[in-house]
Amino acid sequence: MTDTHRTVMHRVFDRLFQAFGPQYWWPADTPFEVIVGAILTQNAAWRNVRKCIENLKAAELLDLKAMCAASAEDLAALIRPSVYYNRKALKLKTFCEHVRTRWEGDLDRFLTQKMEDLRPELLGISGIGPETADSIILYAAFQPSFVVDAYTRRILSRHGWAVEDSDYDELRDYFMNSLEPEAPFYQEFHALLDRTGHLFCKSKPLCDSCPLNGWRET
DNA sequence: CACCAGGCAAGTA
DNA sequence: TACTTGCATGGT
Numbered sequence: 474m475t476d477t478h479r480t481v482m483h484r485v486f487d488r489l490f491q492a493f494g495p496q497y498w499w500p501a502d503t504p505f506e507v508i509v510g511a512i513l514t515q516n517a518a519w520r521n522v523r524k525c526i527e528n529l530k531a532a533e534l535l536d537l538k539a540m541c542a543a544s545a546e547d548l549a550a551l552i553r554p555s556v557y558y559n560r561k562a563l564k565l566k567t568f569c570e571h572v573r574t575r576w577e578g579d580l581d582r583f584l585t586q587k588m589e590d591l592r593p594e595l596l597g598i599s600g601i602g603p604e605t606a607d608s609i610i611l612y613a614a615f616q617p618s619f620v621v622d623a624y625t626r627r628i629l630s631r632h633g634w635a636v637e638d639s640d641y642d643e644l645r646d647y648f649m650n651s652l653e654p655e656a657p658f659y660q661e662f663h664a665l666l667d668r669t670g671h672l673f674c675k676s677k678p679l680c681d682s683c684p685l686n687g688w689r690e691t
Numbered sequence: 692c693a694c695c696a697g698g699c700a701a702g703t704a
Numbered sequence: 705t706a707c708t709t710g711c712a713t714g715g716t
Contacts, residue, residue, distance in 0.1 A: 512698095514698090515697080515698040515699065516696070516697045516698045516699080516711085517696075517697085517698090517713080517714095518696060518697095518713095518714075518715080520714090520715090521713070521714065521715090553712095553713070554713060554714070555713075556696085556711080556712060556713045556714080557698095557699095557710090557711045557712060557713080558711095558712080558713080559711080559712085560699090560700095560710090560711055560712090561711090564699090599699090599700075600698095600699070600700085601699085602698060602699050602700085603698095603699095604698065604699090605698070605699080622697085622698090623696095623697055623698085624697095675695095675696090
């Protein structure tokens with residue numbers, strides 16, 4: 474990717490960082506908690522996911538072995554607020570079962586394999602698509618895989634990037650070919666884009682106070 | 692009450 | 705390959 478792409482991406486990052494400051498993502502105590510949150514937040518509001526995490530924590534099920542031992546029905550009852558709870562209970566079970574059987578339950582060894590191996594393995598687990606896989610790689614494994622969510626796509630499109638027809642991997646490549654692969658930087662960038670989306674990119678197009686307005690001129 | 696949040700997998704042609 | 709549908713809660 475050209476030097477101008479890199480410069481443009483950094484300019485966008487700087488604007489958002491100056492507007493909002495550090496975001497302190499992901500809000501979780503352990504890598505396992507990050508993974509559970511990544512699955513539960515699919516098509517769900519984070520405030521509801523937080524309740525689910527607290528329910529699981531209170532039931533002492535926020536642990537890979539404990540979750541393997543729990544029934545899908547019991548998990549479903551605890552994660553009701555996350556939407557699609559029956560489906561997500563199965564997704565959690567499927568993930569835990571995968572790590573238990575393929576990695577003898579060693580989550581740390583699973584997450585510390587190199588990204589080129591980890592990403593396809595995650596994508597091969599039913600219930601984990603590209604956005605969830607990249608969230609896990611970036612925030613649970615601390616490896617630089619850029620997360621592209623619906624807000625990222627909308628923000629880019631509304632501020633003049635021609636990204637309407639790009640698929641997930643094309644957009645991810647767009648970021649990763651422009652930026653140096655540093656996990657803390659990717660973490661902050663995605664968190665800032667998410668915050669921008671929440672504040673300015675919902676129903677109203679191009680809100681007047683969005684910090685990205687006029688980004689080309691400076 | 693209607694509608695939105697907004698990822699993934701399976702099904703259709 | 706491209707498009708559609710099921711999932712199914714809680715907040716506005």
